[in-house]
Structure formats: C-alpha cells, structure tokens
Amino acid sequence: MTQNRxxxxxxxxxxxxxxxxxxxxxxxxxxxxxxxxxxxxPNGAGKTTVFNMLTKVYQPTRxxxxxxxxxxxxxxxxxxxxxxxxxxxxxIRLFSGLSVLDNVRTGFHGRVVYSPVAAVLRxxxxxxxxxxxxxxxxxxxxxxxxxxxxxxxxxxxxxxxQRRLEIxxxxxxxxxxxxLDEPAAGMNPQETEELMQMIRLVRxxxxxxxxxxxxxxxxxxxxxxxxxxxxYGMMLAQGTPEEIQSNPEVIKAYLGE
Amino acid sequence: xxxxxxxxxGLGLGSVYAIIALGYTMVYGIAKMLxxxxxxxxxxxxxxxxxxxxxxxxxxxxxxxxxxxxxTVLGVVIERLAYKPLRAASxxxxxxxxxxxxxxxxxxxxxxxxxxxxxxxxVISNGGISWNGLTVSWLTLITISVCVLVMICLVxxxxxxxxxxxxxxxxxxxGASTLMGINVNLMISITFxxxxxxxxxxxVLLCAAYPSVFPTLGAMxxxxxxxxxxxxxxxSIPGAFLGGLLLGVIEIFAKAYIxxxxxxxxxxAVLILVLLIKPTGLLGKRIREKV
Numbered sequence: 053m054t055q056n057r058x059x060x061x062x063x064x065x066x067x068x069x070x071x072x073x074x075x076x077x078x079x080x081x082x083x084x085x086x087x088x089x090x091x092x093x094p095n096g097a098g099k100t101t102v103f104n105m106l107t108k109v110y111q112p113t114r115x116x117x118x119x120x121x122x123x124x125x126x127x128x129x130x131x132x133x134x135x136x137x138x139x140x141x142x143x144i145r146l147f148s149g150l151s152v153l154d155n156v157r158t159g160f161h162g163r164v165v166y167s168p169v170a171a172v173l174r175x176x177x178x179x180x181x182x183x184x185x186x187x188x189x190x191x192x193x194x195x196x197x198x199x200x201x202x203x204x205x206x207x208x209x210x211x212x213x214q215r216r217l218e219i220x221x222x223x224x225x226x227x228x229x230x231x232l233d234e235p236a237a238g239m240n241p242q243e244t245e246e247l248m249q250m251i252r253l254v255r256x257x258x259x260x261x262x263x264x265x266x267x268x269x270x271x272x273x274x275x276x277x278x279x280x281x282x283x284y285g286m287m288l289a290q291g292t293p294e295e296i297q298s299n300p301e302v303i304k305a306y307l308g309e
Numbered sequence: 310x311x312x313x314x315x316x317x318x319g320l321g322l323g324s325v326y327a328i329i330a331l332g333y334t335m336v337y338g339i340a341k342m343l344x345x346x347x348x349x350x351x352x353x354x355x356x357x358x359x360x361x362x363x364x365x366x367x368x369x370x371x372x373x374x375x376x377x378x379x380x381t382v383l384g385v386v387i388e389r390l391a392y393k394p395l396r397a398a399s400x401x402x403x404x405x406x407x408x409x410x411x412x413x414x415x416x417x418x419x420x421x422x423x424x425x426x427x428x429x430x431x432v433i434s435n436g437g438i439s440w441n442g443l444t445v446s447w448l449t450l451i452t453i454s455v456c457v458l459v460m461i462c463l464v465x466x467x468x469x470x471x472x473x474x475x476x477x478x479x480x481x482x483x484g485a486s487t488l489m490g491i492n493v494n495l496m497i498s499i500t501f502x503x504x505x506x507x508x509x510x511x512x513v514l515l516c517a518a519y520p521s522v523f524p525t526l527g528a529m530x531x532x533x534x535x536x537x538x539x540x541x542x543x544x545s546i547p548g549a550f551l552g553g554l555l556l557g558v559i560e561i562f563a564k565a566y567i568x569x570x571x572x573x574x575x576x577x578a579v580l581i582l583v584l585l586i587k588p589t590g591l592l593g594k595r596i597r598e599k600v
Contacts, residue, residue, distance in 0.1 A: 107488055133490035147481040149594065150474070158478040161471055162490035171470045178470075185471065225490050 057084040059118075060229050060261045061106070066115035067285075068105055075101050076285040079115070083229060088255055088262045090276035092269075092296075094305060098285040099265045100142060103231050106263075107139055108132045120228065134162050136228035140218040140235060142265075148207035152198055155206050155217060156189040159224025192220045195257070196250070212243045216250070223258055230254065232264040236271050244268055248275050273297065281305070314443055315565045316558060321449035323557020324456030325518070328511040329534030330541070330549035331463065332504030338480040338544040339500045342400065345407040346387060348531015349414035350505050352524060354380045354512030355429070356422055359522045362430050369432045369513075376509040384505025385498050393494065418524040429520035432513075452514045459507060460550050467546065476500060480544070533560075536580050542593025551591060 061083040068076050076098040083089045091099050104110040106117060108129045117124045119135055127135065138159075147155050164185050170178040193199045196216040201209060206217060215235060222230055235251070236244045248271055255262055266272045272279060273293040281288040281296060283305045289296060296302055329351065336344045354376045361372035391410050395403050437446035467473035478486045479496045487493055515530055516522060533556060541552025556576060563575040583591065 109484070109488070129487045130490055130492050133488060139488060141485070145482055145485040147478045147485070149481050150477055154474055154477070157471070158474050158486070158491065159489050161475050161478075164471065166471075168470075168472065171466070171472070182469070182471070221489065 057086065059084050060087075060120060061263070062116075062118040062121075063102075063106075064116045064118070066102070066105060066112050066117065068101060068110055068113045074285060076105070076282075077114075079282070079285075079287055081280045081287070081290065083261050083263050085261055086255060086259065087277050088251065088264070088275050090272045090279040091263060091265050091282060092267070092272055092279060093282035093288070097282040099282055100233060101285075102282070103139060103233055103265065106132075106231060107137055130162070133225055133227075136226065137231065138222035138225045138227035138229075139231035140215070140222050140233055142233040142237065144211075144214050144218055146206040146214055146217060146221070148205065150206060151203050152193065152206050152209065152217060153186075153189055153202040155221050156192050156224050157185050159221045160185045160188065161225075163224075163226050189224065192224055195253070196220045212239055215239070215247075219250070219254065223254065223260070227258075227260050229261045229263065232262060232266075234265055234267065236266055236268045241270075244271055247271070251275055311565070314445075315561050317443075317445050317449060317453075319558030319561035320554055321446075321452045321557070322518075322561060323537075323554035324452045325511050325514050325530065325553075326534045326537045326556050327456050327550045327553025328459055328507050328514070329530060330538040330553045331459070331546065332507050333535050333538040334541070334543055334546060334549040335500050335504050337538070338546075339476055340388075340392065340497050342392065342403045343407060343535070344392075344501075344504070345404070345531075345535075346391075346410035346414060347504065347508060348527035348529075348534070349411050349418075350380050350384060350387075350508040350527065351512045351515065351530060352418060352522075352527035353383055353414060354509035355516050355522045355526055356418060357509070358513050358516065359427055359429055362432065363427075373510065373513050376513060377506045380505040380509035380512075381502045384501040384508075388498060388501040393497075415524045415528075422524070424524055427522040429516040429522050431517075431520065433517050448514075448517050452518075455510065455514065456550075456553075459510065460546075463503075463546060472496070472499065533576070536577065539590055540580050540583055542590030545590070545592045545594065548590055548592035555591075 059082040063079060063081045066076060066079040067074065079102065091102065093099055101110065105112045108127060119137065124132060124135070147158065164181050166178050166181040190199060190202065193202055196219065198213060198217060198220065201213065206214065209217060219232070219235070236247055239247060251262060252275060254260065276293060278291065279293060279296045280290045281302050288305055289299045289302050329347070332347050333344065336342065357379045358372045358376040361367045361375045362369070367375065387410055391406050392403060395406060433448045433451060437444050437450070467477065475486065475491045476496050476499065478489070478491060479493050483493050534553065537552035537556040538549045540556060541548030541550070559579055560572050560576050563572040567575060
C-alpha cells in the first residue's frame with residue numbers, strides 16, 4: 053500500500069555526535085504522503101534527537117535528510133519550517149503570555165505576507181491579510197475545540213487543551229509533515245482516545261503526513277501504519293504494528309532479557 | 310495652580326523618559342539584555358539633528374526624520390556587530406559589551422565633534438497656552454502629544470500586526486518561534502530599529518527643553534529612563550510608559566517641593582522603595598524560572 057505513495061521524508065544513514073558520544077547512528081527511515089508513522093524506543097534512545105535533526109535544531113554529523121525529494125543539508129530551522137516541517141514539543145512550549153488565538157496566528161507568520169508599509173498605513177491589503185489570518189486561525193481553533201478559549205491566555209488552558217493548541221499552532225504553519233513529540237504524555241485514557249481520533253482527522257483534513265514519538269503503546273499500535281524502533285541511537289526494527297509487536301529484538305529492548 | 314503646573318511639567322519630562330524607556334524595555338523583552346548604549350544613541354540623534362538644523366539649514370521636521378533614520382541604522386548596526394555574535398554568551402558578557410559600546414560612542418562623538426558643548430537652536434516657539442493663570446508651553450504640549458501618539462502606534466503595532474505578534478512570540482520562546490518559521494534575528498533587528506528611532510525622537514524633544522549638545526548628553530536621561538523602565542516593570546511596554554510618566558512627575562515634584570539638589574536622590578529612592586515592595590516593577594510579569 054505504502055509502496056505506491058511518494059515519500060515525503062527520506063532519512064539516510066543519519067547520525068550525530070555530541071562531543072565524542074555518538075547519540076544517533078546509521079538511522080534510516082521514510083515517511084510517505086498521508087501516512088501516520090511512529091518512532092518508538094526506550095527512554096534515552098535518541099527519539100527527540102532525531103526530531104531535532106529533522107527540524108535542524110541540531111545539525112546532523114552524518115547522513116542525509118531528503119524532504120519532498122530535496123536535500124536539506126543547507127537549510128536552517130526557519131527554512132525547514134517554510135519547506136513544510138512543523139512540530140510540537142515533549143514539554144509543552146506554547147507562547148504562554150499570548151492569547152490562544154495569537155498563538156495560532158503566529159503560526160501563519162511565514163505564510164501570509166503583507167508589507168510593513170501596508171500595516172503602518174492600514175491599507176486594505178493589510179486588513180484583508182489580517183482578516184485572512186484571523187479567519188483561518190479561528191477555523192483551526194474550532195477544529196480543536198478551542199474556539200471558546202480564543203481570548204484566554206495560553207497558560208490558563210488545562211493541560212490537554214494546551215497539547216491540542218500546540219498541534220493547532222504547528223498546523224498553522226502549513227506543514228506537509230507534522231512531528232508530534234509524545235502528544236499523549238500526561239493524558240488520561242479518554243483524552244488519549246480523543247487524541248487518536250484527532251490525529252487521524254488532522255491527517256485526513258490537512259493532508260499532512262505525521263510522524264509521532266510516543267510511549268503509549270495503545271496509541272502507537274492503534275494509529276500508526278508503520279513503526280520504527282530506536283534503541284541506543286540505532287535502528288532496531290521497522291515494520292507494521294503487528295510485525296513490531298512480535299519482533300523478539302523489540303521485546304528484548306523493552307522488557308530486558 | 311502651582312500644583313497643576315508642576316504636574317503638567319512633570320508629565321512633559323516624563324514623556325521624554327517614557328519614549329526612551331520604551332527602547333530599553335522592548336530590547337530587554339526580546340533580546341533579554343540591558344542595552345546600556347541606548348542613552349548614547351540619544352546623543353548621536355541629538356548631534357544629527359543639531360547639524361541638520363544648524364549646518365544644513367533643514368527645518369525641524371526633516372531634521373527629526375534624518376535623525377530617526379541615522380539612529381535606526383545605528384541601532385541595527387550596533388546589534389549586528391556587537392550583540393549578535395554574543396547571542397549564546399552569558400548575560401554578563403553582553404552587559405559589559407553594551408557598556409563598551411556606550412563608551413565607544415561617547416568617545417567617537419568627542420573625536421568627531423569635540424567635547425565642547427554646542428547650543429541646540431531654538432526649534433519650538435517659546436509661548437504656550439494660558440488658561441486661568443495656568444500656562445503650558447508649546448514644548449510641553451508637543452512632548453506629551455508625541456509620547457501619547459508613539460504609545461498608541463506602538464501598542465497597535467505590537468498587538469495588531471503579524472510582525473508585532475512575532476516579536477511577542479520571540480520574547481516568550483525564541484526556540485519555539487524559530488520552529489514556527491519566525492526569523493528571530495530579523496525580529497531582534499526590528500526591535501533595535503524601533504527603539505533607536507524612538508531615541509532620536511526623544512533626543513530632539515530633550516534638546517528642545519535643554520538646548521545643549523555634548524558627548525555625554527545621553528548618560529543621565531539614559532539612566533533615568535532605564536530606571537523608569539525598571540520602575541514600570543522591564544519588558545512591559547505599558548510599564549515603560551507609566552514608569553516614565555511617574556518618574557518625570559516625581560522628579561519635578563521633588564524639585565519643586567523638597568529640594569532641587571536632592572531630586573535625583575529622591576527619584577532613585579522611590580525606585581528602591583517600589584522594587585522592595587514589588588520586585589518586578591509596577592506592571593512587570595512575574596517570571597518563573599524553569600528548573
């Protein structure tokens with residue numbers, strides 16, 4: 053099935069050293085268009101490090117990242133975002149002093165362009181663009197059930213809502229690939245269930261591919277089409293949820309011998 | 310009547326402090342640094358306006374615009390050359406660098422224009438409007454109006470434009486801002502540009518009131534405005550506005566009712582008192598340190 057689709061992301065022999073320590077090595081994976089892929093592994097396996105390399109927060113020491121078929125070696129963090137990679141964070145990093153609506157609006161920063169002159173003179177083009185940003189932001193908020201909270205400070209939202217807002221903000225940047233770093237962390241089973249539906253909805257509604265890091269196996273096995281397992285910075289296994297669940301290497305890494 | 314007249318004069322002086330304080334507070338908000346060279350940008354602005362009027366014979370408004378242009382460029386250049394390379398350095402290194410830039414500008418001014426005081430031409434007519442024995446000079450009226458106008462424009466810019474929003478986002482979390490596609494370096498440059506442009510406006514208002522131009526001209530207004538920014542809550546734009554106005558009023562009242570010599574001491578004593586009671590300043594946000 054996935055074979056007929058085009059890969060959005062192709063990672064080849066990716067590796068990074070911190071000082072003399074090799075944190076990730078010889079890492080390969082691809083994410084296809086419209087796919088929900090999972091990246092799992094024990095604590096400290098290097099999952100977030102992979103995310104940081106994909107977004108160029110860390111510059112990889114070795115290997116290549118092809119995004120949309122293009123080599124990203126020379127791209128900066130901002131350019132990666134403009135190319136179409138957006139992410140959320142393991143420990144929520146909203147703009148806590150900004151309103152819920154403004155958090156989403158900042159996501160549109162690079163996508164909606166008007167000249168500063170238009171803004172100073174309050175020309176129709178400025179008004180039209182700002183209205184466009186506001187309408188699209190409110191639409192995103194309503195998808196995530198946050199429209200009532202638009203004018204509240206982001207820091208005043210309950211935990212689960214903050215996680216949803218982070219996804220909305222990331223989607224506002226118009227990603228082709230959305231990276232979710234432990235989206236279900238700290239959620240109760242019911243919230244996790246809702247989150248799973250939401251992730252599917254995001255994929256279908258926004259036509260984005262999704263790569264997620266998660267420890268909640270119910271979520272991972274429930275929505276991911278393909279899973280990559282990372283252990284000690286090395287790829288341990290790759291396959292469908294069924295293949296991963298029955299892989300003795302994976303079971304050993306998680307449960308010990 | 311005296312009281313009212315002192316109050317209005319205080320608001321006039323406070324308006325100048327507020328405009329300067331906005332530069333300190335905006336830069337602190339986004340770059341998390343105290344730009345101690347800000348006062349010296351005022352000095353450069355004053356010299357530019359002085360030469361534009363006295364030597365080039367420009368009318369007031371073009372002279373102000375020229376001064377704004379020069380200071381804006383100067384602010385951005387200072388940031389690029391002196392502060393940007395230290396983006397990852399400790400705040401102490403940046404602070405020392407800012408003091409270095411301050412001395413550099415003062416000495417460059419001395420070298421270029423000598424240390425002798427130049428008399429700023431009288432640019433705003435002396436009269437004013439009188440009402441029931443209360444006289445308010447044109448200069449005071451203009452200063453207060455300019456300050457209010459600046460404040461309104463700035464608040465609209467920060468809250469209603471995408472650049473303003475991006476600047477607020479950067480002041481909250483630079484890393485997350487970059488990952489949302491915001492060019493943080495550009496936002497910092499814009500902040501320095503705005504702050505320095507405002508310093509130029511303040512320099513002309515200041516020199517219209519105290520018409521002498523000399524290389525250390527910016528030091529005292531700079532430190533007072535910095536005090537105003539801390540007083541109002543550094544990082545907060547309404548705080549800088551409020552802090553500036555209050556500081557001006559306190560200074561004039563102290564001069565009028567207590568002692569001219571002690572006025573500065575009283576101003577700083579009030580600051581210390583406010584910080585003892587409310588360490589984040591009047592409108593400052595409490596910042597929780599992340600552990």
